[in-house]
Amino acid sequence: MLEVDPRPARIRAELGARKVIIVTGSKGGVGKTTIAALLSLALAERGLRPLLIDLDVTDPNMHVVLGVDVESQMPGETKGISPMKVHGVGFISIAPYTKARPAPLRGEDAVNAVRELLAATDYTGYDTIVIDTPPGLGDVNLELLRLVPDALVVVVTTPSKLSKDSLRRHLQLLAESGYGDPIVLYNMSRGERPGELSIPFDGDLEEAYGDPLKLMETKAYGKVRGLAEVLLARLR
Numbered sequence: 001m002l003e004v005d006p007r008p009a010r011i012r013a014e015l016g017a018r019k020v021i022i023v024t025g026s027k028g029g030v031g032k033t034t035i036a037a038l039l040s041l042a043l044a045e046r047g048l049r050p051l052l053i054d055l056d057v058t059d060p061n062m063h064v065v066l067g068v069d070v071e072s073q074m075p076g077e078t079k080g081i082s083p084m085k086v087h088g089v090g091f092i093s094i095a096p097y098t099k100a101r102p103a104p105l106r107g108e109d110a111v112n113a114v115r116e117l118l119a120a121t122d123y124t125g126y127d128t129i130v131i132d133t134p135p136g137l138g139d140v141n142l143e144l145l146r147l148v149p150d151a152l153v154v155v156v157t158t159p160s161k162l163s164k165d166s167l168r169r170h171l172q173l174l175a176e177s178g179y180g181d182p183i184v185l186y187n188m189s190r191g192e193r194p195g196e197l198s199i200p201f202d203g204d205l206e207e208a209y210g211d212p213l214k215l216m217e218t219k220a221y222g223k224v225r226g227l228a229e230v231l232l233a234r235l236r
């Protein structure tokens with residue numbers, strides 16, 4: 001099929017030249033956004049230059065985790081959108097444009113917003129891209145996987161029976177779409193299980209949202225920092 005939209009080619013060129021981690025999960029509220037934020041802070045602490053992109057375009061809330069006031073702050077624009085900077089992490093989100101308004105993007109419109117944000121971003125100076133996504137395998141996630149087929153996919157779930165049931169279907173869908181080798185993280189776990197990568201339930205997180213320094217003092221951050229090693233070893 002002839003591709004008439006110039007944006008996918010630009011996105012593939014920019015993201016293809018960098019290491020990309022896509023944080024997904026079959027359910028909402030399992031900790032995708034939290035883990036994407038902690039992971040990005042951990043990568044910056046390790047001396048990498050991470051760019052964190054909030055692609056949950058209908059319900060972006062990464063800025064709340066990072067403490068970025070999108071009502072008053074706007075990213076700069078020189079060669080495209082310059083990421084905002086939070087504690088060594090570059091940050092891109094649709095939120096500064098939609099402000100507090102809900103963005104009822106569906107299907108083609110959501111895909112369009114994703115392409116626009118990814119194509120307009122100035123990636124200069126960033127070596128690792130962490131992408132936070134909406135739950136499930138809807139249009140946004142499928143588009144993203146098409147655009148960055150060699151990304152490392154991190155699937156966040158919780159240890160509950162219901163989450164595990166959704167996880168099984170999610171992994172099957174990923175495999176059927178050609179992404180058979182994701183890393184599964186069990187978040188909010190109340191104990192370690194052999195062979196599973198887990199992040200503990202951490203009651204201090206709630207208090208720490210909005211303050212990267214406080215986030216970096218939490219137990220959950222300590223665990224994610226350790227897991228960053230495992231993820232980096234898997235990055236192509």
Ligand SMILES: Nc1ncnc2c1ncn2[C@@H]1O[C@H](COP(=O)(O)OP(=O)(O)O)[C@@H](O)[C@H]1O
Nearest residue numbers: 028029030031032033034188200201202203220
């Ligand atoms: N490891 C954790 N320990 C305790 N609470 C957590 C943990 N991870 C996430 N949460 C809580 O779960 C809720 C949803 O987290 P969030 O990162 O927004 O999930 P998602 O992006 O998957 O919807 C948040 O209110 C947060 O306080």
Ligand SMILES: [Mg+2]
Nearest residue numbers: 032033056133
């Ligand atoms: Mg989220």
